[in-house]
Amino acid sequence: MKVKGALSWLNKSTKKYHSYIGFLTALEVIVSMIGICYALVMKQMVDRAVAKDGYGFTMGMAGFALLIAGQLLIRVITRQLSEFTRSSMENKLKKDLFSSLLKKDYGRISATHSEEWMNCLTSDTVICANGMTDLLPGFLGMLLRLVGSLVLIFWLQPGLAYIMIPCGVVFLFISAALRKPLKKFHKDVQEKDGQVRVYLQERISSQLIVRSFGVEDIAMEKADDVMELHKVSRMKKAWISNICNSGFSLAINGMYLLGIGYCGYGIINGSVSFGTLTAMIQLVGQLQSPLSGLGGYVPRVYAMIASAERLMEAEQIKTADVHNLRSEDEARVLYKEQIKEIAFEHVSFHYPERINSSAGNDALQKENVLPDMSFVIKKGDYVAITGNSGCGKSTMLKLLIGIYVPQAGSVEACLCNGTSIAIEELRRLFAYVPQGNFLMSGSIRDVITFGKIQGRNSRNAACGNGNNDCTDPDHQDKNCRNMEEKLRLALRLACADFVYELPQKLDTVLGEKGAGLSEGQMQRIAIARALYADRPVLILDEATSALDQQTEEKLLSNLKSLTDKTVLIVTHRAKALSICNKRLVFADGFVREKTGE
DSSP: OHHHHHHHHHHHHTGGGHHHHHHHHHHHHHHHHHHHHHHHHHHHHHHHHHTTOHHHHHHHHHHHHHHHHHHHHHHHHHHHHHHHHHHHHHHHHHHHHHHHHHHBOHHHHHTSOHHHHHHIIIIIHHHHHHHHHHHHHHHHHHHHHHHHHHHHHHHHOHHHHHHHHHHHHHHHHHHHHTHHHHHHHHHHHHHHHHHHHHHHHHHHHTHHHHHHTTOHHHHHHHHHHHHHHHHHHHHHHHHHHHHHHHHHHHHHHHHHHHHHHHHHHHHHHTSSOHHHHHHHHHHHHHHHHHHHHHHHHHHHHHHHHHHHHHHHHHHHSOBOSOTTOOOHHHHHHHHHHTEEEEEEEEEEEEEEOOOOTTTOTTOOOEEEEEEEEEEEEETTOEEEEEEOTTSSHHHHHHHHTTSSOOSEEEEEEEETTSOEEEGGGGGGGEEEEOTTOOOOSEEHHHHHHTTSSSSTTHHHHHTTSOSSOOOOHHHHHHHHHHHHHHHHHHHHHTTOGGGGGSTTGGGOEEOGGGTTSOHHHHHHHHHHHHHHHTOSEEEEESTTTTSOHHHHHHHHHHHHTOTTSEEEEEOOOHHHHTTOSEEEEEETTEEEEEEOO
């Protein structure tokens, strides 16, 4: 049942490219027919040569040359079309998976390590695209070659066909019996490969910690262990694949021996011509390709199914509720004219553990982080959020911005007319500065603006619509200048003017996770990114922890001047508390409100 589900999912996901696959299949069928015709043409050529028929032999040579030329031409077309189909399909599967990772329930997605998802993006999508592009055309071409060769063998030498056909049936039954172990071993290899990627990626990205604690040797030993498990898994798969391939080779060479022996004795007895022997050798060769191909097709089919099942895991996760997501302009108008407060009503939340694919997406262990939380944030509040580490402060912020969905209770924006809107619809109300900053690589300008000023669509983005309808250069230039001024203001408010002192200024390229800047500088760039977004609600999660006292005071003073915003600050520092009119104290998963501090 799972096999049918995986194949059905692949068929649906690649529907756009079925016409290309159909054309490739037709080309493979033609190539297979040409291959079968080789045997007949070669038989006639040899028989004409033995009979000293020069004209017949010459015509046979001409026909043989035409078949070769036709096959070469078709192969050129097939290779080009196959690569186009394969790469297009691979990009489609990657895009679909990437979209799922961005749009599905964040809690369920983040329960699986990011490197596992990268393994799906870079490996499983390739396996599925290659399989869908190659397997059906190749299989039908192989089947035609197999059936056509057996029909010709039966026509030329029926006795030999009576021996070969039962052997082929046994061969197919053995191939079917190998289905489950081949699929199981492939999936295990993919999972072990994912574990290797996860381990190595984490140690490479955390080199500073590894080196500072002097645990390089321990990291290497653990890497050896993880890679050894991967090798063991690969060797198990290689062992059964080796048995399959050896069995296939034995069967094929046995057919050669049988065909040559049968026809050789026929020549001795005078019942078989030299041309028939040549044709039989050619036909056994035509059988060799399908049978040896079947040895490779069976593992590839079940590798493709196993990879498809891994890709399906992300798609089967519940989609985050974004179908009613309000636009940024609409959210801004609602905040300005109608929203009076944001209310948490008896909210409870727990994190899922890592998704267990063997048990299904619902097989998740759960641990309550916030058992029952209720409070109100009024528009224009400056709220300090305090509490011990691990008490749920950052989790509450993710619930607030609609990234997490509560298991019970509700988070809603309350309107002046007495109605309310689910916070998931108003995600674009918020500008968020998380712990760790999460700066992406690229120029400082692109990091802050997400490429809205410079990039492929920067000129159209400056026109405010992001499409290709704006053709007024003056309008484009004016809006670009406005966006640059907005960027400069965001940097000033975030006390990040230091970027103008860098040699490349805003074009300074940052490495992974903001490499090239100090921790304090990275925090200020992250705050500038949030301020540039100009959302009505600003959320800072320990965003000033690396700043010196003078810089922090100036930054907080700048934030206090933003009288049109609601600001939430997770902090333990007294200076940050001084600009807030309300305080939320977290303890044991519950929240206590204090005002006037």
